[in-house]
Amino acid sequence: MSFTTFIQHCLTGISLGGAYALIAVGYTMVYGILRLINFAHGDIFMMAGYFMIFAMVSLPWAVAIPVVIIATVILGVAIERVAYKPLRTAPRMSIMISAIGVSYLLQNLATYLFTALPKAYPTIPLLKKIFQIGDISASLVTFITPVLTIALVIGLVMMINHTKIGMAMRAVSKDFETSQLMGIKINTVISMTFIIGSALAAVGSILYFTDRMSVTPFSGTLPGLKCFVAAVLGGIGSIPGAVVGGFIIGICETALVALGYSTFSDAFTFVLLIIMLLFKPTGLFGEKIIDKV
C-alpha cells in the first residue's frame, strides 16, 4: 500500500469515526441519565436521512439543514414522551423492549412511507467540493466531519460543566431520585438530553449519508449498534469517551475494509466490544459502579 492510499484511508476512517462519534454521544448521554440503551437512536439517525432528502427537494441546503435538525429533535423528544416516559418506574427490561419496539416501528414506518428501495441522498455542493493536496484528493466533508465533531463535543462538554442545565444533567446521572428531591425537574432534563442527542444524530446523519449517497429504512440499524459499541468502548456515560470510541471504531472499520476483510468489518466491532467488556467493563473513561445490596 503506497503512502498516498494509506493517507486516503486514514482520512476516510477519521471522517467515518467523526460521524460515529456524534451518534455515540447521543447513546452515552441517554444511557448516563436513563440507564437505557436507546435502540431507536439508530433509527432516529436514519429518519434524519429521509428528512434531509425531503427537505432538499424544495429548500436550499442552508435552510434544509436547520429544518432537518429541528424535525429530528421533535421526533426524538416525541419518542421519549410517548414511549419512555410512561415506563419510568417499570422494570428495565420493559423500557428496553419499548425502545426495541420504537426501533421496529420506525423501520416499518419508513418502509411503508418511503419503500425499502434505497433513496438517493441529495448532494450538498459545498460539502462535496473536491480538495486536492498533492496526490491526495478528498471531498470537503472528509475534513469538516472530524473538525465539526470535536467543536460540537467541546461545546457540549462546556455546557455540561458550566451551565445550570448541565449541572442538573450531571446530578440526574449520579442519582435519579435524590436529584428529584433536590428540586431538579427530571422531565426537562431528560427532554434536554434527547434534544441534544437527536440534534447530534441529525448532524451525524448529514455527514454520514453525504459520503454514502443513499438511505434505506435499515441503514440506521448497524451504525446505531456500532455507535452504541463505541459508547461502551469509551465508557458509557462519558462524552469524551464516546468520541474516542467513535473514532476508534471508524478507523478500525476502514482499516479492515482497506485490507480486504470487508465482510468482517461489522463483526469486528462486536469482537472489540466483547474484548473490552471482558477486560475493562467500564470502558476507557468510565467510572466504576459498585452494586449495593
Place this chain on the structure above:
Amino acid sequence: MKKSVKWILNVVMIALVVLLLIFLENNKSDQGMLISVLQKGAILAIVAVAMNLLNGFTGLFSLGQAGFMAIGAYTTAIFLIPVAAVDGVYYMNGINPGIKAFKEVIETAPSWLQACYPYLALIVGGVFAALFAALIGIPVLRLKSDYLAIATLGFSEIIRALLSSPQFDTITNGSYGLNKIPGFSNLLIPFIIAGVCILLMILLIHSTYGRAFKAIREDEIAAEAMGINLFKHKEMSFVISSFFTGVAGGMLAMFMRSIEAKTFSIALTYDILLIIVIGGIGSVTGSVLGAFLVTASKEWWLRFFDQPQTIFGWEVPLFRTGFRMVIFSILLMVVVLFYRRGLMGTNEFSWDGIWNFIKKPFTKKKTAKGGAAQ
C-alpha cells in the same frame, strides 16, 4: 374442578388437535395457508419458549436468538441436502470434499438410519448451537442486563457475518445461501417435535433447576446468598435455551426449504421478542399462544392491510405494501405501554383458570350482594 374432569378435558383437547392435524394432512391442497401458518407457528413457539426460559424465567435479557437459529439451520441444512442436489446448490464455489464424502457414506447407510437421519440432523444442529452458546456464555454471562443484550446481539451479527463470508464458501455457500433442503415428510412431525421440545422445557422449569432460575431472576444477590451457583445456572439456562433455539432453526430450514444468512438478521430476534411480549414474559403457554397468534395475523389475517381495498366503492386510504407491519409495530407498542403483562402475564393456561374466568361474572355479583348485606 376435579382432577378427573381435567384429565378428560386434556385428553379431549389433544384428541381434537390431532384430529385437526390429520384432517389437514388429508386436505393438504385446500388448506395450504392454514398448514403453513400452523407449522411456522409451531417452530416459532419452540424459539419463543426457549427465549422465555432465558428472558422470562432466568432474567437474562439475551438477543442472540437469530444467531443460534442460524447455526442450527445451517448445520441441519448442510447435513440434509441430498447428494444429488449438492452440485446444483454449490454451483458457484463447489462443496467441501469432506462433507460430500460424508453424505455419500450416509446414502449407503441402512434404511432405519436414513429414516431417523433428519431428526439426528436437527439434534446435531441444536448441539452445535448449544456448544457455541457454552463457549460464548463463559465471557458474556458475567455481564449485566443491557450489556448482555448488546453482547448477545453482537454475537448473532458475528455469526451472520461468518456464515456469509467468502472464507466458508465451500461449507455455507457464502452469500448464495442454501436451498433444495428436504422438507418434513409428514405434516404431524413438526408439531410432535415442537410438543416434545416444549414439554422438556416445561419439565425443566418445574424442576429444582427451574426454581433456581426463578430465584436468579427475582434477585441475583439474594439467590447467590442462598447458595445458588449463579454462573452455573445462568450458563445452563443459556445453553439449554440455545439448544432448543438451534433445533427450531433447523426446523425452520426444513420448513422454508432454502435459507440464506439474511434470513437470520436482527429482525428475526425482534419478531420472537414480539411474540413473548405479546404472550406474556414468564408464561410458557403465553409464548405458545403468542407464536400462533402473531404468525397467523402476520402471514394471513392481516394480509389485507397490504392490498388496496375498496369498501362499497370507497377506496380505503393507507392500505398498501408495508402497512401491515406498521399496524403490527403499533400493536406491539400498545402492548408494551398499556398491557405490559401481555396476554397471559406470568400465568399459565389451566382449566381452573378458564373455569374461574367463566364463573367470574356470577361470583362477582354474589360478593357484591354479600357486601350490601353487611
